[in-house]
Amino acid sequence: MINTIITEESWMKVENNIPGYGRLNISRVNYGMNVLIASDHKGFRHILLPLDKIDSAIKDNKSRGIVVFGRDLQIDEQPNQPFLDVWCIQKDNNNLFNIIANDIVNKIQIGESPVEAVSVTLNNWRKFWLKGLKPILSENEIKGLFGELWFLYTWLLPKGKEQIMNWFGPSGNKYDFESTTFSVEVKTTSSLAGHIHKINGLSQLEIPSNGLLYLFSLIIRNDKKSNYNIPLLVRDIKDILSSNITLLYQFENKLIEAGYLSEYEAEYEDFRFNIVDERMYIVDEEFPKLTANDLVKGIPKGVQNIQYDINLDNCHNFHMCNSPKDWEVECKL
Known part of the structure; x- marks a missing residue:
C-alpha cells in the first residue's frame, strides 16, 4: 500500500x-x-x-x-x-x-x-x-470495469468509504474484492440469455480460507440515452472519498492500474449502459463450480487455460438478494 x-x-x-x-x-x-x-x-x-x-x-x-x-x-x-x-x-x-x-x-x-x-x-x-496500456480499454474491458465500479459505488461504499481498500480487481488478485471477512467476484454481462458468465480457471470460485465468497452478477445493456458510464461513477466515487485524501489517491491509483486514464474521459462518455438486473449469490461448497479439488487425479499435464460457463438462472438456492440494502455482510479491511 x-x-x-x-x-x-x-x-x-x-x-x-x-x-x-x-x-x-x-x-x-x-x-x-x-x-x-x-x-x-x-x-x-x-x-x-x-x-x-x-x-x-x-x-x-x-x-x-x-x-x-x-x-x-x-x-x-x-x-x-x-x-x-x-x-x-x-x-x-x-x-x-x-x-x-x-x-x-x-x-x-x-x-x-x-x-x-x-x-x-x-x-x-x-x-x-x-504491458500495453492503451489510450482506452476495449469494450469488454470497459464493461468489466463498469461492473466493478458499479458494485463499489452502490453496494460497498455505503458500508464505509474505507471499503475502497478492498478493491483488488485492477491488481489481478484472485477475487475482485477481498477483505478479512468476505470476498466478492464481480461478473458483468450484456448477454440476452440472462445471468450467464464465463469463469476463468479453477481457482476463481475457490472458497477463501478466511471469510465468505460472494458472486455478484450484473446485466447491462448499451444505451446511449442512459446517464450511467464510467466517468459518472468515477466522479461520484471521488465525491464520496474527497474528504480523505489518502483514500482518494488509492482510488486514483487503482484506476490507473485498471488501465483507465482520465485524459480519455470524453471517449469513455460514449459507452453508456442501462442496468437490467443485479443479483448477489453466495458461493459455498454446494455451489455449482469447478475447482482443482473436483479433479480427483488433478489437472492433466498439458491442460491449461480452463474456462467454463455458469448459468446463474439455474442457481436459485444460492441467490441472496437483488439490492445492496438487503445484503448483510460484516465489512472489515
Whole structure:
C-alpha cells in the first residue's frame, strides 16, 4: 500500500505564486523527511531528493512526461547541495506524478537511497506502461470495469468509504474484492440469455480460507440515452472519498492500474449502459463450480487455460438478494 504524503494541498504551498525565471518555489514535505517539492516559473512540478555527491545522480528521460537529473541548489541560504530532481514536464500528468512521487517517498521511508527509489519506481511504471496500456480499454474491458465500479459505488461504499481498500480487481488478485471477512467476484454481462458468465480457471470460485465468497452478477445493456458510464461513477466515487485524501489517491491509483486514464474521459462518455438486473449469490461448497479439488487425479499435464460457463438462472438456492440494502455482510479491511 502506498501511503499518501504528497497531496494537492502540498503543492498549493509552492504554486500560490510564480517564481522568477530559472528559480524554484520550494517546500519541505514534512520535517521528518528530507524530501522537498518545488514549482518552477512555468508551473512544472519537481521532487527534490538530497544526494551525498552530484556524481551519484542518474539521468532518465525514458518515462512518460518525467525527467530525472542531478543539480546543485542553494536552499535557505545554506551552501550549495546536490539534489536528484524528478521533474514532471507535462501538467496533464500531475495526478499520475503524485502517485509516482508518493511511491518514491515510501521507498525512501523504508531505507532505500534516493537513486534506488527513483530507479525502481520508474522501472516498475515503465513495465506497467509496456504491458500495453492503451489510450482506452476495449469494450469488454470497459464493461468489466463498469461492473466493478458499479458494485463499489452502490453496494460497498455505503458500508464505509474505507471499503475502497478492498478493491483488488485492477491488481489481478484472485477475487475482485477481498477483505478479512468476505470476498466478492464481480461478473458483468450484456448477454440476452440472462445471468450467464464465463469463469476463468479453477481457482476463481475457490472458497477463501478466511471469510465468505460472494458472486455478484450484473446485466447491462448499451444505451446511449442512459446517464450511467464510467466517468459518472468515477466522479461520484471521488465525491464520496474527497474528504480523505489518502483514500482518494488509492482510488486514483487503482484506476490507473485498471488501465483507465482520465485524459480519455470524453471517449469513455460514449459507452453508456442501462442496468437490467443485479443479483448477489453466495458461493459455498454446494455451489455449482469447478475447482482443482473436483479433479480427483488433478489437472492433466498439458491442460491449461480452463474456462467454463455458469448459468446463474439455474442457481436459485444460492441467490441472496437483488439490492445492496438487503445484503448483510460484516465489512472489515
